[in-house]
Amino acid sequence: MFQEVQLPSGGSYEQPLGLFINNEYVASSCDEIIESMDASTGKVIAAVQAADAKIDVDRAVDAARKAFPGWRDTPAAQKRDLLLKLAFLVERNVDTLAQVESLDSGKPLATNAKGDILGVAEALKYYAGWVDKAQGQSFSPDPRTLTYTIHQPLGVVGCIIPFNYPLAMMAWKWTAIATGNTAVFKSAEQTPLSILYFAQLVKEAGFPPGVFNVLSGTGAKVGDAIARHLGIDKIAFTGSTAVGQLIQQTAAVNLKPVTLECGGKSPNLVFADADFEQAVKWTAQGIFSNMGQICSGTSRCFVQDSVYDKFVEALAKHVEEKYVVGPPADPKVVVGPQISKVQQERIQSYIKKGMEQGCRVALGGLGLPDAIANSQEHKSGYFVKPTILADVTSKHIVAREEIFGPVIVVGKFSTYEEALEVANDSTYGLGSAIFTQDITRAHDFANKVEAGICYINSSNQLDFALPFGGVKMSGHGRELGEYGLANFTNVKAVYVNLGSKL
Ligand code: NAD
Ligand code: MN
DSSP: OEEEEEOTTSOEEEEEOSEEETTEEEOOSSOOEEEEEETTTTEEEEEEEOOOTTHHHHHHHHHHHHHHHHHHTSOHHHHHHHHHHHHHHHHHTHHHHHHHHHHHHOOOIIIIIHHHHHHHHHHHHHHHHHHTTOOOOEEEEETTEEEEEEEEEOSEEEEEOOSSSHHHHHHHTTHHHHTTOEEEEEOOTTOOHHHHHHHHHHHHHTOOTTSEEEEOOOIIIIIHHHHHOTTOOEEEEESOHHHHHHHHHHGGGGTOOEEEEOOOOOEEEEOTTSOHHHHHHHHHHHHHGGGGOOTTOOOEEEEEGGGHHHHHHHHHHHHHHHSOBSOTTSTTOSBOOOSOHHHHHHHHHHHHHHHHTTOEEEEOOSSOOHHHHTOTTTTTSOOOOOEEEESOOTTSGGGTSOOOSSEEEEEEESSHHHHHHHHHOSSEESOOEEEOSOHHHHHHHHHHSOSSOOEESSSSOOOTTSOBOOEETTEESOBSHHHHHHTTEEEEEEEEESSOOO
16 A cells, blocks of 8 residues: 655655545555656656546545535634644655655756745645635615625535645645645646645644545546536546536536636737836746646747847747756756656647747757756656747747747737737636736736736746636636635525514
8 A cells, every 4th residue: 555665855654555545545446546647757656556547536535525514614724724734734845745746757856846845835825824714794674674695615525636736736725624625636647746644743743634635546537526426516626628618517416516727828918118128037947847847837928029139039048048958856956847648749749849839949849958958767757847938929829838848939910919919819718927017008008808817927926815816718717815715615595574563
């Protein structure tokens, strides 16, 4: 049920391999396994047990259903303290958790994975802060009537997680538990390890059995079974638009509500009056961090014509210098491998399509990064060169489809009206960024851009107090912030007759 896994730091840890149900690691009812690969070498790290889509999904849902009334009725102060305790345990275990996350996902340990884990603790603390502040409204239509609202948990929430931020996306979905629901989580098949390791901390913190359950498995089997389960009252999904569409259909079986955090192709506008150097740095960070596997990544950059050439050149120089490619354990490395061979090939095929359609390669391109091509150990890893495709217009495939890799496309515009039109010329609507010193233009853009998030003079900042989510094909519903609470509760209207007679 456990396997000793060597860590790049030299130590080792015990990786749980089973399912986590009722606060225990238990064996799957089937013999299917999910192999987790070290993305930087292509070698298998560990094989976890996949849940049986019928027997084990039922087991986990039963556990969560039985735990629900007790958890729902646990006093708020006690729930709050449990969340805080868990956040504290995450902080105390940050080194191991970050190493597991780095090993499993290929995220550079020092510059990426560690920040993710500290973010997990922060998200838990943020929602701990809401637990004892839940409130409804009351109304006084006349002296003989009192009316009020109460916000109640939905029951059992199915949480389906993507590979790009395995523990961070899990942590955002703890809103479900903070609002009094119990949950069944399914990890992405590429990254099953860290959530299983994290699960023991949930038990150690003192959460009652059944509140938090974890299943490994493929989307087509276990994910689908969760989406269609009649014992599940809501789906919180983060992943691709194509799967989001499927889930919305499947969930119709019992009309369970869904929140869908899907893909994006977020615009990034740079005006000639912007702080040039800052615009270069933020633009790079908005797409080249996390190997470009960022749903809200500002991957579609348009620059005002008078500074276009200068900007493309400066961006290429900055990315080349600062976004050091290499193995995730190296503390200098900022860009590690992509998650899988499939993704590596998919991203490269987009770069190829871009080149075939006449885009100019201003940085990167096809093939392995130099630092990797010469490494015996890492040349079989899933690396892609940080790439800038210039002279792109909205017509190019690379400007329309989500690449989900370290690739930015750059084109030009001359007027604000043209820039706004090009920004909104997308089926997606998740993030957006504008770089300008003109406050009127900046706020006008924030108002008119078709997106769930707008960054003015930055890109992909994160504050847990703000809602995260998209419009159009980027999905619906919000996570984080006070708005996030509403997606995991029902509001009930209560009428109290204080003496009105018929
Ligand atoms: P994916 O849609 O392939 O998988 C996401 C999850 O859904 C995985 O756990 C997978 O097993 C599961 N799944 C797959 N098929 C399923 C099915 N038929 N029924 C139920 N579950 C199923 O996405 P991915 O490739 O892991 O992640 C990349 C995508 O996620 C990108 O498009 C990215 O933009 C998006 N993403 C969005 C956000 C956001 O907040 N908007 C955040 C991160 C990633
Ligand atoms: Mn892996």
